Amino acid sequence: MARISLEHIRHAYSDKAKAAGDYALKEVHHEWEDGGAYALLGPSGCGKTTLLNIISGLLQPSDGRILFDGKDVTQLSTEERNIAQVFQFPVVYDTMTVFDNLAFPLRNRKVPEAEVEKRVNEILEMTDLAGMAKRRAQRLTADQKQKISLGRGLVRANVNAILFDEPLTVIDPHMKWVLRSQLKRLHRQSRFTMVYVTHDQTEALTFADKVVVMHDGQIVQIGTPAELFERPSHTFVGYFIGSPGMNLMPASIDGASARVGDQTISLSGAPAVKAGGRIELGIRPEFVRLGREGMPVTITKVEDIGRQKIVRATFCGQPLAIVLAEDDEIPTDAKVSFEKSAIGIFVDSWRAKTETARQEG
Amino acid sequence: MEKTWNNKAWFLVLPVLVLVAFSAVIPLMTVVNYSVQDTFGNNEFFWAGTDWFTQTLTSPRFWDALWRNLVFSAVILAIEVPLGILIALNMPKHGIGVPLCLVLMALPLLIPWNVVGTIWQVFGRVDIGLLGYVLNSLGVHYNYTQDPTAAWATVIVMDVWHWTSLVVLLCYAGLVSIPDAYYQAARIDGASRFSVFRYIQLPKMKRVLLIAVLLRFMDSFMIYTEPFVVTGGGPGSSTTFLSIDLVKMAVGQFDLGPAAAMSIIYFLIILLLSWVFYTVMTQSDAEQG
Numbered sequence: 001m002a003r004i005s006l007e008h009i010r011h012a013y014s015d016k017a018k019a020a021g022d023y024a025l026k027e028v029h030h031e032w033e034d035g036g037a038y039a040l041l042g043p044s045g046c047g048k049t050t051l052l053n054i055i056s057g058l059l060q061p062s063d064g065r066i067l068f069d070g071k072d073v074t075q076l077s078t079e080e081r082n083i084a085q086v087f088q089f090p091v092v093y094d095t096m097t098v099f100d101n102l103a104f105p106l107r108n109r110k111v112p113e114a115e116v117e118k119r120v121n122e123i124l125e126m127t128d129l130a131g132m133a134k135r136r137a138q139r140l141t142a143d144q145k146q147k148i149s150l151g152r153g154l155v156r157a158n159v160n161a162i163l164f165d166e167p168l169t170v171i172d173p174h175m176k177w178v179l180r181s182q183l184k185r186l187h188r189q190s191r192f193t194m195v196y197v198t199h200d201q202t203e204a205l206t207f208a209d210k211v212v213v214m215h216d217g218q219i220v221q222i223g224t225p226a227e228l229f230e231r232p233s234h235t236f237v238g239y240f241i242g243s244p245g246m247n248l249m250p251a252s253i254d255g256a257s258a259r260v261g262d263q264t265i266s267l268s269g270a271p272a273v274k275a276g277g278r279i280e281l282g283i284r285p286e287f288v289r290l291g292r293e294g295m296p297v298t299i300t301k302v303e304d305i306g307r308q309k310i311v312r313a314t315f316c317g318q319p320l321a322i323v324l325a326e327d328d329e330i331p332t333d334a335k336v337s338f339e340k341s342a343i344g345i346f347v348d349s350w351r352a353k354t355e356t357a358r359q360e361g
Numbered sequence: 362m363e364k365t366w367n368n369k370a371w372f373l374v375l376p377v378l379v380l381v382a383f384s385a386v387i388p389l390m391t392v393v394n395y396s397v398q399d400t401f402g403n404n405e406f407f408w409a410g411t412d413w414f415t416q417t418l419t420s421p422r423f424w425d426a427l428w429r430n431l432v433f434s435a436v437i438l439a440i441e442v443p444l445g446i447l448i449a450l451n452m453p454k455h456g457i458g459v460p461l462c463l464v465l466m467a468l469p470l471l472i473p474w475n476v477v478g479t480i481w482q483v484f485g486r487v488d489i490g491l492l493g494y495v496l497n498s499l500g501v502h503y504n505y506t507q508d509p510t511a512a513w514a515t516v517i518v519m520d521v522w523h524w525t526s527l528v529v530l531l532c533y534a535g536l537v538s539i540p541d542a543y544y545q546a547a548r549i550d551g552a553s554r555f556s557v558f559r560y561i562q563l564p565k566m567k568r569v570l571l572i573a574v575l576l577r578f579m580d581s582f583m584i585y586t587e588p589f590v591v592t593g594g595g596p597g598s599s600t601t602f603l604s605i606d607l608v609k610m611a612v613g614q615f616d617l618g619p620a621a622a623m624s625i626i627y628f629l630i631i632l633l634l635s636w637v638f639y640t641v642m643t644q645s646d647a648e649q650g
Binding site for chain 2: 053056058077078079084085087088089091093094095096104105108109149150153280
């Protein structure tokens with residue numbers, strides 16, 4: 001268990017990287033607290049796995065240092081860093097039994113056999129594989145194999161951190177839920193530092209205390225699930241988290257009010273807007289009200305997704321999504337209004353600070 | 362599942378059957394025909410029954426050739442398989458080295474058998490051959506035309522030179538199909554270099570190794586051209602393998618009957634040994650489950 005600090009880490013897969021665009025991982029400077037459960041969330045190709053492999057030591061970063069509890073481990077091998085990692089696709093040692101697979105990381109480290117037996121049996125119990133301990137791993141199904149991979153990650157008692165690289169991709173939805181809750185419980189019991197890479201927001205939001213959102217090789221926001229939802233600090237977070245994502249529309253700012261098309265929307269405070277920046281107004285579909293009062297809107301489509309209705313509309317020439325409860329009425333000749341506290345102003349994709357009054361968080 | 366019977370389906374396999382019949386079955390049957398008859402020329406044949414088979418199976422000449430051939434196959438398998446694995450493990454997996462190594466490895470395979478024989482025949486000559494001349498200058502007595510040990514060494518080294526590449530290429534194909542995640546997981550699990558080989562690489566290479574062993578066994582058991590060109594089966598009959606013996610009998614002495622009987626025995630031995638290899642090597646697959 002350790003506090004992991006990343007100091008100005010950058011990584012490029014080619015040796016001749018010059019421009020910022022050559023880096024798969026742009027500068028990351030962040031501290032992972034001891035015992036935290038983190039999720040690394042982002043679309044495919046945003047650098048999540050690169051960052052994970054740098055932490056585990058499978059990759060050497062092009063620049064920067066990694067510290068475990070203040071000790072520089074940048075040059076240390078994966079084994080010396082004492083880290084467990086679970087990969088996206090199942091890795092099992094075909095010729096070994098399930099038991100031997102799980103015992104492998106312990107036996108390689110010369111753990112006494114009695115201790116091996118105890119740990120492996122705990123893991124077998126946890127992953128529901130106890131019935132097949134003596135079977136060869138080769139003929140198992142994909143999700144059983146992945147459970148073995150997961151088990152090998154969890155079997156060591158004294159690791160500095162456990163890293164998960166989209167571990168539940170091949171597991172069927174029901175089992176996903178069960179395993180995730182077990183991981184969560186295990187985290188509460190053991191207080192291992194856990195980093196969980198995923199592109200699935202539900203997975204990230206349910207697993208982690210802190211979610212790290214990555215986009216295009218950099219970290220755009222670190223926060224609790226609620227913070228990410230209510231105060232996205234980057235338009236990407238607004239778009240990526242939530243379903244449907246945040247409504248974004250080009251705007252101009254005049255003191256404490258914003259203009260979108262020919263409509264003026266009053267804000268809770270005057271945002272700090274630098275001149276020449278591209279300004280956008282963002283509002284989550286959950287905070288758009290549909291009623292008889294407000295600004296004109298044209299409704300184009302209503303999607304009923306069960307417990308909610310998603311209304312697709314056009315507002316000042318911009319697409320606008322609105323989330324309504326299952327039995328909310330859609331009035332004829334509907335008008336929209338935005339909940340003032342939920343409006344965010346973004347300058348060049350980054351959230352602008354409000355000068356006069358803090359927005360509700 | 363219920364099988365659908367449709368006798369018209371036979372027409373679909375007919376072309377292949379005809380082709381195989383002409384290329385394999387009919388020639389084989391003529392051999393069977395010769396093996397049970399005797400002739401004194403003039404195209405007159407007499408029924409000989411199992412005489413030729415009895416004669417072959419009781420002749421020390423046949424058993425000697427068979428024994429030499431078995432030793433030869435065992436020796437080259439024992440050298441080529443481990444050597445091939447070792448080379449494949451050390452071949453680069455990325456970059457410019459890959460095509461370079463592959464071409465280098467494929468080169469011996471592209472050379473025709475008789476040319477390989479000629480190369481080594483010249484290479485090993487005491488008077489003008491680089492190998493033979495240098496060895497003798499260094500005081501090593503080496504002359505493959507006089508010394509059976511030297512002849513055997515030459516034939517074995519030649520076969521290793523010619524065919525190890527095949528094992529290398531097959532193993533390499535098996536190795537590159539292993540996803541990186543396996544090696545990464547092994548590093549995370551703290552596996553030693555030997556464990557990586559024993560638990561990741563070897564199991565993944567098993568299927569291609571089976572093919573390599575089968576191919577090398579069958580080829581070496583049928584070897585003819587190279588030793589024939591280099592040693593001609595000599596000195597004496599020390600490198601006379603089954604096929605060389607067979608050709609001597611069939612073409613040299615024109616004993617068609619005994620040669621045909623020997624061919625059939627020879628064929629059955631190859632079939633039997635290949636089956637044994639296959640069964641033994643796939644045994645562990647069937648055991649589990």
